[in-house]
Amino acid sequence: MLDQALIIGASNGLLFGDMIIQLLTFIILLALITKFAWKPLMNVMQEREQHIASEIDQAEQSNQEAKRLMNEANDELKNTRQNAQQIIDDANETAKNQQAELIKAAKEEAARIKENARLEIEQERDKAIQALQTQVGSLSVQIASKVIEKELSETEQEKLINDYLDKVGEDNE
Template identity: 55%
Template sequence: MHIFANYSMVYAALGGLHVIDMAVQLFFFIVLLLLVKKFAWGPVMNMMQKREEYVAGEIEAAENSRAEAEKASKEALEQLKQTKQEAQKIIEDAKNAGVRQEQDIIEAARSEAARIQEAAQADIQNEKEKALQALQDKVASLSVLIASKVIEKEISAQDQEKLINDYIKEVGEEL
């Protein structure tokens, strides 16, 4: 019974088209559309738009900073390489300078030695000559002595000369 009763409700509810309902529906829908657009979806859309822009901006910034970092690291590498080269060059220079200095020092030492040697030789020669001179002087006096001794014996001038020379020679060889 209930079911049959409900069917009649169905027909009643189907009814017809009610003009005022339609007008009310249209009015409410338009007002609702304007209101939610202004107060709800508008702000939400704005926020989403803002977020999109923000994310895009952030991505761009990140890309930029990455490129910058890459550039900086490249520069640093370049600088490091340059510095290394410079250091190498400095070491090289120092080495060369050292070698040169060493050679200079050796050269100087050598020339000093040679000079000293020469001086020594000159001294020796000098001394030798001096000694010879002294000897000759001495020989003169000696010869006088000898002569005075030989006078007792008979001695020729030639013998005397020979005697002196022999003596000198002997002394020279000894020196």
């Protein structure tokens, strides 16, 4: 039977010895490819896989860092806006206080001016009353001297004026 298989194989151009050589050549070729091509290729593929994984990790870290920085920037912007609003509120409060102080100072100045004017008016009135009393006194003495037709001495005239002024002063009070 084996002879028949060899004869049949030989008639087709295939020999059992050739098959074994081809099989051995294939195994040797497979071993050489595995050693010199497959392993380095697999090493390159593993390195590439590790590199890609590392790039993905770095991208995730960068993404997280960007999110953190964005949150910090938003917080800083929020704080800045709050600070700006606080400054505006403080400025408004200061302006209101200054306005109140200016109004108070103006009212005090107006009251002071009014009081000074009142005092000046009183002084002028007192001067006018005194001048009027003096004139009235002189006129009274002149009228009295004409009425009684006598000439009064200077001392008597002075006494009469003072008496009259005292009476006029009592009437005004």
